[in-house]
Amino acid sequence: MKKVLIISNMYPSMEHLSYGIFVKNQVEQLRETGIESLLAVNADPKTGKLNVLKKYAKWAMKVNSTFKKNKKDIGLTHCHYVFPSGLFSYRLKMKYGIPYVVTAHGGDINKMAKKGGRIREYTNKILQNADHIIAVGEELASDIQRDFGVEESRISVMSMGIDRKVFYKPASKEETMKQVNMDPNRTNFLFVGNIIQEKGVEELISAFNQLDRNYPDQVALYCVGSTKDTAFTERMKELAGASKNIHFIEPMPQNRLAEYFQAANVFVLPSYIEGLGLVALEAMSCGTPVIASDVGGLHYMLQDGAGVLVPPKDANALFMEFEKVVLNNGQMNVNDAKVDELLQLHDSKAIIARLTDIYRQYIK
Template identity: 70%
Template sequence: MKKVLVISNMYPTEEHLAYGIFVKNQVEQLEAEGIETLLAVNTNPATGKKNVLLKYAKWALNVGKVFRANKHDIGLTHSHYVFPSGLFSYYLKQRHNIPYIVTAHGGDINKMAKKSGRIRDLTEKILQNADHVIAVGEELAQTIQQDFRVGKDRITVMSMGIDRTVFAEAPNKAEAAQKLGMDPTKINFLFVGNIIREKGVAELIKAFKKLNSSQPSKAELYCVGSTKDVNFTTQVKELAVGEPGIHFIEPMPQQELSAYFKAANVFVLPSYIEGLGLVALEAMSCGTPVIASDVGGLHYLLADEAGVLVPPKDEILLYNVLAKVVQDCGLQVNEAQVEELLQIHDAKTIITRLIALYGNYSK
């Protein structure tokens, strides 16, 4: 098989560890299986119209440079995020007849495509001209099929996969908590994700404050994530002022992050939208049950009592669930269903399926 050119508008660096880390993980897993990859990625998370224009212009030049230097060795491009990444794959197919696969992650369909009619049209064009489309969740696949008129036979539902050697259950959760300075006699709730409005962080803080007033000193909340919007992060931290049980922690390498998943009693993901919710699977893999919003891929992921689903944007109902967890001293889930999910989403399984797809479409 020829080389695969991986194109992504998100890719991590030492300064921005969580920025598209799932793409980097998949690239490394592909390389470990003998698939040669080339990278044409954006590593700059800067926001603001001017910054976005500048970083994407630089990224476009890099895509062209990498392709020209390796064009005879490239058999396929794989773009992560339909727009803007897929636009490069579409262009290379039109101009150089290079086949492409595009992975839709959720925000590109549920948010980006709704920004303007032009972006929506480009998103549809990219999807319809792709040799194959990967959707990270069931609901996302249905949206692509129905709203963007892509045939069901050209869509595969496949997450980015979880490395179960990294995200594994601790032999003793109480000891794991103590190592991180958590109080194992309390219920330790964990959130991992960008500190942005769409992740439901404000509602989580409000729900936890209510919990702390009704059942003081029985729980702690740990929020691990990076700042994308300084104003919003400031607002969220102001909400938490005077609440000693709320802790904000900066992003960290996944080996360190897994320690928090192992130590926490319950993981909470109250997102407004979510293509799949890979972090929920990472928590499950560490033996930590999940409470999450009933949206997107999470609706399917936590079905059959694999976790607890709550309506998005509702701090009162979220509080009720948190309070019940504290009252019950934990959260019980369907462990057999969780294990079945973990096997389906195991990175080894995912990479085997992805390589098979590459073989079907590579030149």
């Protein structure tokens, strides 16, 4: 079987551990099953027009050089994010006839493509010429069908998968709390994600501030994530004020992050848009219930009692759900049967088996 060239505009590095970590995890899991892959990825998260131009030019050269060196061995490209990653796969197919699979993660369809103009035109070309499209959530798949006229037969709904050997229920939540310096006598809320407006961080902190004023000795909030916009992060820290109960923590290796998921009483994901919300599944796999915005893939994931959904951009709705948990001694009831069903569906082993089957359809 020929090799797969993985193209992604997000990939982690030693300096930026969480940047596209889900792509790296999938690549490593594929390699464990015998799928040989080559990487042509961008590991630089810098923003700003000049930085973006520089890093994408460097990335483009890497894609081209990797392909040229390994042209005879490559049977398929798999790009993560329709634009810009998919543009490389599209051009390689047009010039060399190399088939490609593209994974849409959410922001590429619900944010980038909606800017219109050339980005939407490129997005349409990439989707129309893809041999197979993977959407990480049901709503995202529906958006691609409706907005770009892609037939259902070319789309698979498939998350990036959760590694349940890393994300699992602890023997003792209280002991895990102590390991990460959480106070077992408090209700500990956890957020994991980039510190950006679209993740609902402002509403999260506003809601927690209200909770903190009412229950100052009973609650804590841990925000684990990268700073992509320094000005926004500083503003969020100012919003948090002098509260000793709000903790901003830099990204960390996955095994350490899993301990935070295991320790928290509740995981919170108040995003404005979300293709799926893989971190919510990781929390659930660690036995931690989820409160999240009723958007995108989260709408499907947390229905039927698998978690609690709140309207996006609604700090008061978040506060009300937070308060319920505090008044219930840090406990939140969920539909365990539905959670187990979700975890089985999104287990990385099952996902990799499906992805391998897709690869084999197109690699000659």
